[in-house]
Amino acid sequence: MAAPVMEAVEALESHLHPTPSFAIDDHPYPKGQEEIWRFSPLRAMRALLTDAPSDACLTWAESYPEGVTTRVISTAEAQLMVAEAPIDRVSALAAARSGGAQVIEVPANAELTEPVSITLSGTGQHVWGHLVFSIGAHSSSTILLRHEGSASYATKVDVLVGDGARVNFVSIQDWDDDAVHGGHHSVLVGRDAQVRTVTVSLGGKVVRLAETAKFAGPGGSLEQFGLYFVDAGQHIEHRLFVDHNAPHTHSNVDYRGALQGEGARSVWIGDVLIRKVAENISTYESNKNLVLTDGCRADSVPNLEIETGEIEGAGHSSTTGRFDDEQLFYLRSRGISEAEARRLVVRGFFADIIRRIGVPEVEEHMMGAVERELSVTMGSYA
């Protein structure tokens, strides 16, 4: 009798998360009180939540290293080639209405020295999109997915990482001020695979990404880094869920954000579920928010659900605050002006994340972007 009970326990979905599903009806139009929607600007996201057809596409600029292939699959085929079914209405609509998915494949055993680079840019259109990255077993690659321009963009992105593969998946949201971007990035970490994701959200009126990850077998390692810089009137939301559904897996989440200007709003949700089967795992999640001016709001909610005590370690931390007076005093006591000291602290705060991107010109570009953001409230860099 014991076995069925165990199965029943394992079948339970975490109470924090809706059941993934391709059926749009499983994701009703939110009222705003739902756990997953209570922080989100529903009015600004209306186009992403409304089931209306659109054939529009973003403009693609791609650079694929030799060996990388790409093809389009049907919506039905795409449902069989995902890391996880859509977790919310935006991604369910994106998967259903995108007219199929674009698949980008890194072959097994490939050692890519150049990044797979895709830049998606918009000119104000409404787009449903679905991308599938299939990362072959034992390959090594960096994927750069950039978003620019203006759009109303609902997306489903799946990253299927084969056994033993090493991948660095970088997603940059560098939209114009009026863009609205929502969706679901899901990662399936293969057995013994090493996955790093870097999510950088700088521009856009609204960016709301659910980032989920789970494991296809034991031994996988997942690092997720994030950086966001939120200006007046901007809403940037990252909702992470790491599902430790296999033993001997490892995860580390580190998201850092800065907020400045009236109505700047960030939301970070960091959920980790350690299932009964997931013995000997370790996980840590951290979110730090630096509030640069009055009128900002940062919500930061880490959650750990632990169903087994047989783990190596699990922890989380969340801090939201203004500048550390002691840091500023120390720097200024060496003659560095207050504005310059603040700039140093913020750059230092983000430098740790930016260096994880692993593509020097993108790292430089991102430091420059942080610099420009800082000049909004701190004056231009002398």
Place this chain on the structure above:
Amino acid sequence: MSTLSINDLRVEVATESGPKEILKGVNLTVNDGEVHAIMGPNGSGKSTLAYAIAGHPKYTITGGSVTLDGVELTELTVDERARAGLFLAMQYPIEVPGVSVANFLRTAKTALDGEAPKVRTWVKDVNAALDRLGLDPSFSARSLNEGFSGGEKKRNEIVQLELLNPKFAILDETDSGLDIDALRIVSEGVNRFAAQGDRGVLLITHYTRILNYIKPDFVHVFVNGRIVEEGGPELAENLEVEGYERFIKAAAAS
């Protein structure tokens, strides 16, 4: 001729039960070429003196003055005081994650000089200063004070002292927590700085140990927020034998 002059300095801090006076009228003059040691028991207010002069926001100056070559420091911001020629080596240097030692040093040097140091000579100067303090050149790539051992933090303060070369340096318990080798290396750095002849040093310490390596010209005993006795190096030797007991009793009785 350069002078740091502290006159009837009064300082208070905010506490839960209201403001509390820590410095109760401090008078002290340090001329260039002089090394002064301030010695006192825990809680006497000697660190408060250092931080108040440097402009730490926690301390409120309620009376008196601090001038450096006639410039009233208490009316200046923290960074303006540094640019006026003041340096404070801290007892607990602060970690600044993501800011490399090299970047920090270059930024500070640029702020103090009003122009960026010449690239070629500067890197050489930094590496030489690190070497003198027994630190590897790779040290400059590390995040400022992050993960440094206690000894590395103190050495890094003296690297800054040598490279930024202020007119006056206040060293707040630079000797605390150092093993004997580190104490010797750090002391040599301070002595090199003082040996220039036109720099002033105010050495704040709880112990007499560092005075075996750095010879003060003047020793001041600091108890209960003010200087209670002054003398030459022999006063430190006296303290080594007798301790602070006599001064604490006298201060309590007065």
